[in-house]
Amino acid sequence: MKKSFYDLNYFDLETVINQNNLNGSAAAVLFNWHYKKKENTQCLDNISKSSLAFFENNFDFSLPEIDIVQESNKDRTVKFLFKLRDNHKVETVLIPFNNKYSICLSSQVGCAMNCSFCFTGEQGLKRNLTASEIVGQFIQAWRWLAKNRTGEERILNIVFMGQGEPLHNFDAVKKACEIFLSQHGTSIGVQKITISTAGYIPGLKRWSQEIPGVNLALSLHSPFEEKRNELIPINKKYPLDEVLTYIDKIPLNKKQFITYEYILIKDFNDSSVE
Numbered sequence: 001m002k003k004s005f006y007d008l009n010y011f012d013l014e015t016v017i018n019q020n021n022l023n024g025s026a027a028a029v030l031f032n033w034h035y036k037k038k039e040n041t042q043c044l045d046n047i048s049k050s051s052l053a054f055f056e057n058n059f060d061f062s063l064p065e066i067d068i069v070q071e072s073n074k075d076r077t078v079k080f081l082f083k084l085r086d087n088h089k090v091e092t093v094l095i096p097f098n099n100k101y102s103i104c105l106s107s108q109v110g111c112a113m114n115c116s117f118c119f120t121g122e123q124g125l126k127r128n129l130t131a132s133e134i135v136g137q138f139i140q141a142w143r144w145l146a147k148n149r150t151g152e153e154r155i156l157n158i159v160f161m162g163q164g165e166p167l168h169n170f171d172a173v174k175k176a177c178e179i180f181l182s183q184h185g186t187s188i189g190v191q192k193i194t195i196s197t198a199g200y201i202p203g204l205k206r207w208s209q210e211i212p213g214v215n216l217a218l219s220l221h222s223p224f225e226e227k228r229n230e231l232i233p234i235n236k237k238y239p240l241d242e243v244l245t246y247i248d249k250i251p252l253n254k255k256q257f258i259t260y261e262y263i264l265i266k267d268f269n270d271s272s273v274e
């Protein structure tokens with residue numbers, strides 16, 4: 001099976017080009033075509049025939065298929081159900097504000113964290129998404145906007161708050177972020193990306209070194225360990241106290257911030273005492 005083009009960050013792409021003695025400018029041309037212009041046709045812009053043939057023969061340019069689109073008449077939110085190559089499905093949501101959008105991406109099919117309030121958690125983890133399947137959600141949603149809401153195709157913020165625990169699929173999420181952040185790629189500002197976690201410490205340990213500058217959101221839902229254990233079972237393995245010490249170690253840039261998410265559940269976590 002061919003490797004997906006959308007699994008390559010810019011450095012990977014340059015490496016492929018150098019190793020195969022192709023024209024060095026092909027990297028910028030291809031990234032520009034697929035991520036800035038977001039074209040779904042073959043790239044014919046300033047690229048040699050031999051480079052083009054090499055990429056066509058060795059890489060797959062297909063994207064997750066849009067299976068269902070649901071649009072809210074009230075607030076114009078758009079929910080996509082994407083069908084993946086192996087027929088698994090994941091959701092992506094476009095959340096509008098002032099004719100611009102935040103996009104909420106999925107990182108896994110199902111999820112291993114089993115949070116008690118979450119339908120995805122009930123399904124268990126089916127598999128990790130690849131970087132191309134994460135980036136593909138973004139490109140397809142953007143193309144849908146360009147076609148269906150022409151003039152509004154501006155996705156300003158990316159939030160990893162869809163299906164899955166992003167830090168449990170760290171390598172693919174990291175690679176997708178590298179593509180989003182690349183000035184040759186979608187060129188999203190680092191402060192415009194937020195990754196939400198239930199408190200998966202192995203990922204938090206890697207955060208500062210590997211995805212510096214990206215915003216973090218912690219699913220808190222209760223400051224009390226016992227209550228949090230009920231809502232987020234991995235709290236038993238990675239207790240909140242320990243999670244917070246790792247979060248405190250993240251050196252924050254000027255515009256970087258930590259968000260704490262809290263679902264209010266009546267008579268459970270809506271009082272100031274345990």
Ligand code: SF4
Nearest residue numbers: 111113115118121164
């Ligand atoms: S980590 Fe997120 S997706 Fe996974 S079970 Fe918890 S709430 Fe659901």
